[in-house]
Amino acid sequence: MLTALEKAGILVEALPYIKKLSGKTVVIKYGGNAMLNDELKEAVMTDVILMKYVGIKPVLVHGGGPEINGMLQRVGLQSTFVQGMRVTDQATMEIVEMVLAGKLNKEIVAMIQRFGGQAVGLSGRDGGLIKAKKRFELVKNEAGDRVPTDIGFVGDVVRIQPDLVRGLTEQGYIPVIAPIGAGDHGEAYNINADVVAGELAQALEADKLILLTDVEGILRDRHDLGSLISSLRIGDVEDLVEQGVISGGMIPKVHCCVQAIEGGVGSTHIIDGRIQHSLLLEVFTEKGIGTMVVK
Numbered sequence: 619m620l621t622a623l624e625k626a627g628i629l630v631e632a633l634p635y636i637k638k639l640s641g642k643t644v645v646i647k648y649g650g651n652a653m654l655n656d657e658l659k660e661a662v663m664t665d666v667i668l669m670k671y672v673g674i675k676p677v678l679v680h681g682g683g684p685e686i687n688g689m690l691q692r693v694g695l696q697s698t699f700v701q702g703m704r705v706t707d708q709a710t711m712e713i714v715e716m717v718l719a720g721k722l723n724k725e726i727v728a729m730i731q732r733f734g735g736q737a738v739g740l741s742g743r744d745g746g747l748i749k750a751k752k753r754f755e756l757v758k759n760e761a762g763d764r765v766p767t768d769i770g771f772v773g774d775v776v777r778i779q780p781d782l783v784r785g786l787t788e789q790g791y792i793p794v795i796a797p798i799g800a801g802d803h804g805e806a807y808n809i810n811a812d813v814v815a816g817e818l819a820q821a822l823e824a825d826k827l828i829l830l831t832d833v834e835g836i837l838r839d840r841h842d843l844g845s846l847i848s849s850l851r852i853g854d855v856e857d858l859v860e861q862g863v864i865s866g867g868m869i870p871k872v873h874c875c876v877q878a879i880e881g882g883v884g885s886t887h888i889i890d891g892r893i894q895h896s897l898l899l900e901v902f903t904e905k906g907i908g909t910m911v912v913k
């Protein structure tokens with residue numbers, strides 16, 4: 619048990635971080651398996667609300683890959699991934715939007731409301747928030763050349779109109795955003811939630827981008843938890859991707875951190891969403907956790 623003095627010490631340790639981040643925007647991406655557990659979900663929402671009440675402007679972008687997988691299975695649709703991106707045909711796109719914008723977005727909003735915060739749920743199709751275009755994934759062929767590959771209704775962000783989100787944070791709401799964009803003709807595109815979080819962080823000139831995931835951070839050896847890279851320079855990222863050290867779903871994460879840093883976001887972090895209150899540990903303690911991607 620902590621003594622009263624130790625408890626007070628923990629609160630005092632948070633003071634410089636509260637001071638530094640008060641009034642600043644922090645974009646948090648929450649998704650994957652870390653989203654399936656109710657206790658963890660509640661801890662994440664509590665952390666986000668706490669951030670808000672100490673003067674930070676949190677913006678939540680959520681994924682929901684495993685939930686989409688579950689629903690696709692229920693309706694008998696197969697799903698495949700190319701470099702961490704879901705190949706998305708028309709029928710899959712409908713399910714993706716139903717699960718992300720219809721189910722999960724509203725559940726998260728309801729949970730924040732229940733715990734005492736004020737949240738507004740949006741998808742990128744609302745209010746022209748995310749303009750998207752079809753993404754062609756660059757995939758290596760046998761000769762080792764990167765060839766643009768059609769993966770259906772998967773989108774790249776063309777433009778973010780951040781005013782709506784800014785207005786909400788200024789009025790004290792916590793925006794909760796589903797990663798779907800609108801094409802030229804209003805059609806829906808499935809965008810990886812990490813990509814949306816990175817782009818939004820840049821558009822909002824956020825101070826921090828935090829990606830919550832289902833591993834400790836970036837590991838040099840996936841089978842060795844002691845090999846966590848706590849600080850990774852953006853110049854070293856491509857080598858690690860080329861060597862296969864960083865693969866699958868970690869690729870969009872690390873790339874969006876690189877882009878966010880290059881786009882002016884103060885700091886980017888990939889942290890373990892399976893640890894209760896990992897957000898608080900990252901934001902309000904000296905040591906932080908996970909991998910910080912730095913210039």
Ligand SMILES: Nc1ncnc2c1ncn2[C@@H]1O[C@H](COP(=O)(O)OP(=O)(O)O)[C@@H](O)[C@H]1O
Nearest residue numbers: 649650651831832833836837863864865867868
């Ligand atoms: N070097 C690495 N270190 C840690 N995880 C890695 C690494 N390379 C690939 N991964 C994989 O990336 C996954 C995280 O990506 P993803 O499953 O898309 O997460 P989320 O669903 O949280 O967005 C990890 O669970 C792990 O399997």
Ligand SMILES: CC(=O)N[C@@H](CCC(=O)OP(=O)(O)O)C(=O)O
Nearest residue numbers: 649650681682683703704810811
């Ligand atoms: C193009 C693409 O892959 N989109 C993702 C969108 C959801 C997401 O990113 O969810 P997680 O963060 O939980 O993985 C998908 O269809 O799964």
